[in-house]
Amino acid sequence: MSVRISVGGAAADAVRAAVPTLVADGVASKIAAHDATLWGEAAVDEASKRLGWTHAVEVSRPLVPEILALRDELRAAGVEHVVLGGMGGSSLAPEVITRTAGVELTVLDSTDPGQVRAALADRLAASAIVVSSKSGSTVETDSQRRIYEQAFREAGIDPTGRIVIVTDPGSPLDASAREAGYRVFNADPTVGGRYSALTAFGLVPSGLAGVDIAGLLDEAEAVEAALGVDSDDNPGLVLGAAISATAPLRDKLGIIADGTHIIGFADWAEQLIAESTGKEGTGILPVVLDTDSPEVTAGLPDVQLVRLVADAGEQPFHDGDEILVSGSLGAQLVTWEVATAVAGRLLGINPFDQPDVESAKIAARGLLDARPEPAPAAFVSEGIEVRGTPDVIGAASDLASAIEVLLEEVPEDGYISVQAYVDRLALPELAELRDVLAARAGRPVTFGWGPRFLHSTGQFHKGGPAVGVFLQVTAEPAEDLAIPDRPFTFGELIAAQASGDASVLADHGRPVLTLTLTADAQPGTLLGAAG
Known part of the structure; x- marks a missing residue:
């Protein structure tokens, strides 16, 4: 087997x-x-529309020659670098597929202006971008598409030859992309995003980057029979x-x-x-x-x-x-x-819905529409602005005590979630917070780069057991980046996503500590205070 x-x-x-x-x-x-009855009566409606992943190999086979033909076409046009604009399952599956195959794929699953700038500056003349959005209305991928369209045009490159769309049939993106002349791959609409690894969402960017996607489907097919017995x-x-x-x-x-x-x-x-x-x-x-x-x-x-x-x-x-x-x-x-x-x-739950994911999106949209002034920091410690829920901030006087109070809020069966809404290329050392806090607290610690986790683990944070405490790390951008034809910037977008999620977590009674790195802050200061 x-x-x-x-x-x-x-x-x-x-x-x-x-x-x-x-x-x-x-x-x-x-x-x-x-x-669809396996998960109870309340789940039947959703489950009846979300089980296509069990036949993904069969459904996806016809896509393979089409993807490979486009790969050859792009290579003939001088494309040597593939970028993926996607979030959650749309980015994580191609990331593991290409990394395992040893194939280069730039995964742009962030709205941080520094990370977007870095992607744009990397071999633009030889790049193509796959924009993946199941709903066709994801704000992150829409913003990424807009900035790449602008960058290609400014470089004298026709975007329709360099932007590939993956979306569900009939989505707003499906219609607008076809009208604009982009190459569109439709995914199976009966597959939810997190189950979509072996659909167009996983196969198109991986195949264009150079993965043997037919072989990948062969590997899945080899176990399918056993899984159905x-x-x-x-x-x-x-x-x-x-x-x-x-x-x-x-x-x-x-x-x-x-x-x-x-x-x-x-x-x-x-x-x-x-x-x-x-x-x-x-x-x-x-x-x-x-x-x-x-x-x-x-x-x-x-x-x-x-x-x-x-x-x-x-x-x-x-x-x-x-x-x-x-x-x-x-x-x-x-x-x-x-x-x-x-x-x-x-x-005893429905594994195909995500009832709490939309709440953070709604909160972020509200902040983008209103664009209020950021709430003042409770205090600033060593260049790090400190904000949080009253139960955390009320007993804190500096950075170290704020972290200590947050950890004291962890229940006996609880966990700590670190959420880094920053440029992960510029600040990779922040991932060290995970082990530092786990050693100190003696409890499990998760680490997520924002905002990509909002489309996945963000569901557990609000809908799962109410035993989590949350450490948000944000950063003032060194240089912001405008989003074409949008009234907000990438910096404003990621800030709204962090603030929106913090407000929803607080509304659910979760302790939240938000630490914002200003231009004067050093990541080592935060790591030292956490340890």
Whole structure:
């Protein structure tokens, strides 16, 4: 089998307890048959429109020659560099696909003006950009398309030869792009964004960049038959039970790349699982870990570890207390999708909706429309402006005490979410905050680059268990960037997204601390205060 899973400890107990019932209920074959009743009556309407991913290989095969033909056409026109403007599942799947294949793809999943400028400055004359938006109305990708259109025209390049659109049929972007003469690929509208890795959203940018996408589909096809069979060794059932049926529920899932050839898979799995399961006060919180992250050896009772390894072995059970997973990328993509759908059934939630994602978007739009003056900082410490919810700021007097108060708000079964709304190319060291805070707090810590996580893990933050505390890091842009034909800039957009999300989190009773790096601030100061 092209995917191997071996479980131990609590995960093994969960598999032994849950999988026989899943088999008896015909869950695997019903998923393959698009049975929308598996997740309860309230989910039927949404589920009936969101199960196309189970047949993604079959549906996507005809796209392959079309994508490869366009790749050849672009190369003949001098295009050597592919950029992807996308958010959430639209960017994370192509990112893991191309990184694993060793193929260059610039993923522009940010609205930070510095990061947008860096993309525009990178070989524009030899670049093409794929703009991916399922709804066709995503503000981030619309802004990216506008700035690239302007840049191409200013360089004397016809944008219609360099901009490729991926969207659902009938979306506003579908209509406007076709009218403007752009090349458009329509994705399967029965597939939600986070399940879209093997649809046009994953295949178009990856294929244009040079990935063997036919081979990727072959890898997925190799495991599809096994995933549709009601059997005790079905890897989708086994993995779904292992991550969601532990008793008591280990609702933090630490995902560790430990010998796998796949690069960045945990980031993709994070958005799939968090957005699918984090609702109605429950869910599984994925935590992306390194082999030496503090959580790995902490023995936290609510953390289930998954190791992505080179070979999980032939034995379904082992003596450890972890889940071991190995296999090809295409096979793992579809296996984890099935496992997540199974987890939704076991948790009693609808894994295909995202009821809390829109709230942050609405709040950001409201701020963009009104464009109020930023709320004054509670205080400034070493060039870092400090704001936050009253429960955090009221007891703080400087940067270190503000972080200390936030950590004191973490409940016994809680987690810390670090959200960096900054240029990740210019400030990569901020990712070190994750391990620093995990070591200090003794609790799981997630890290997300904003605003891309708003389209994925942002659902868990509002809809999942109310046990998270939130550290936002923002930065004053050194130089802002106007968005063509829009009344706001990229700097105003990312600031509104951060402020909007903070307000929604606060409305949900979540403690929030926002730290804004001014021109005088040093990232090392923040890291020092956090430790």
